[in-house]
Amino acid sequence: MSPTTYLADSAQAVLTAILAAGQRVVAPVEQAGLLAFAHVEQAEQAQLIGQTRASAKELAFPRTQRLFGYRFGNPGVELLPGEEPPAPTVLFGVRPCDAAGLAILDGVFGAEPADAPYLARRARITVVGLSCDQPQAHCACTAVGLSPTATDGSDLLLTPLAEGVLVEVLTARGAALVDLLGEALRPGAADKAEVTARAEAAMAPRALPAGLADGLAAAFGEAAWADAAARCLGCGTCAFVCPTCHCFDVVDESNLRGGQRLRVWDACQFGLFTLHASGHNPRADQAARYRQRALHKFSYYPRAHGRPMCVGCGRCVNACPAGMDIFEVAATAAAGQG
Template identity: 40%
Template sequence: MADRILKKENLGKLVASVNGKGGRFIAPVLDARQVVFKDVARAEDIVSDYILARNSYKEYVFPQTEVVADFTVEKHGVDLKSREVEARETVVLGARPCEATSLSSLRAIFTWDYIDEFYTKREDTLVVITVACTKADEACFCTTVGLSPETKTGSDVYLLETESGDYIVETMTEKGKAFVERHKAAFTEGGAKAKALVMPEKIGTIDLNKVGARLKDKSHYDDQVWARLTRKCIGCGACTFVCPTCHCFDITDEGTAFAGERRKNWDACQYDTFTLHASGHNPRHYQYQRWRNRFMCKFNFYPEKFASKGCVGCGRCIRVCPVRLDITEVMEEFSR
């Protein structure tokens, strides 16, 4: 059977087709010496030699900042008008198999006790086109959390790079099939040889079951191990902002005393104000306690509440950390 192929020279056709039908095409491009997911108008801008984009594509379903309502203060009280999300076909090309699994994690939280339409409407129209990895670096640890470049869950369309720079196309979901159908002029049929995938080595000293069990047993909570391993954390939000599963946000009002907008902005559990009470008390007084929370969220709260993963092993948090705090070193400690 002939494979469906997306030829390198047809990428332009695909970009034009998506943008021409009112959609949005997101792909990795070079920006300020980094590979970043951005809106793409020309296929020539798309880069293919990268490990992971610097940012997670979550910002296209969960923007870093967005207006959720407008308000005016009138004599009779406050007028609050909710904003509607105008979702349109949004195509992300070049996601990696690890991060493709993160959408189900985000969906789990945004539909858990309340359906957050600002998220769901966008995700409903998002098409994730994954390109399997032919490169990895020392921060990659997908195989340690039970994923691999061969993981297809979460991808609507799964691509394998070929030696000539084309892609072998496999549609994974109805959404993916519909996408290929809608833009079929960009696809051809043929046969090609896929490049070998690169698997990061599984970290043998980590056992996720043991990590989970240890975290469930609440005796770890005041264990000095947290301070010992993570007191170097400086409390920036870089790890959470590049993380494909971190999802916390803050609501803030901007404008004048008489009119303005209500915004939903990314927030991070690593900030000391995150849990600061109005009384002045902070239950997470020290930075290592805030770090503990992020770890707990990923390896205890998430597995307990949802079927999806809290951590997909993309390694972005390790690469971006100014003090090189490596989450896998903590996983290792909790596997003992």
């Protein structure tokens, strides 16, 4: 069944209608010279061109999240709940790559045992995707089976066309949002194939080699990883800007008054990530850590789920302090095996 579609004047007009309907909205805004997802109250605040520096995952999977807390009382200890999830929010202007990232996180955190703190936040988010018409040099969504107008993970997808914007209703949550928007949307259909083709043509040709998952797995023992990872300095930038990286650490923080257990983002490129209490570190060097990153994304995950754990947003390539390119490294490593 093809999705219900509507037409609207512009993405901005749809945002205005969403705000007018009293919805809490998070959208890309310019902050300190970069685009970031932030709360907006007026449609003009949103910046709907370009890619945000960090992905949209933070709204569902915050950098720091309290799982529970406690306070020493008299008598006894008072147990405090985990964080209260934010009010229902429309996440507006999410690029198809980022929306697909949320879909991947949904699978990871939704699998048994389900992750309640993530799902509590996620259940309150309606994703309004916005197709990409100006891909950047680091964009690679087509290499991982997506496209600049892909629908994965969006509840609604807006695609700007010459005559206005096409609104695809993809889920019941999307339909519920459409019901609030009244006359801003008018039933209608349009073909987005041309826009898709034009955006894809504007992208730098990047492709992942066939059989990458198996090739990488076979390359596990190769000494070449040390060369491949030589530049990597072991920071967490790639993981923290990634829409699909979801590793976290659980830390306890406490003092005389009480304490809290927090979940905070973690990254496989940190030496601390796999350090055992004994002092042993099974991933003793950056080569082993970088290999883990490449294999998790392009071998372990695809073997289990049939698609790479990468949505091709290219942020990791763009933001890497040392110019690491995971597509390049993965392809080289797998080819070296062949």
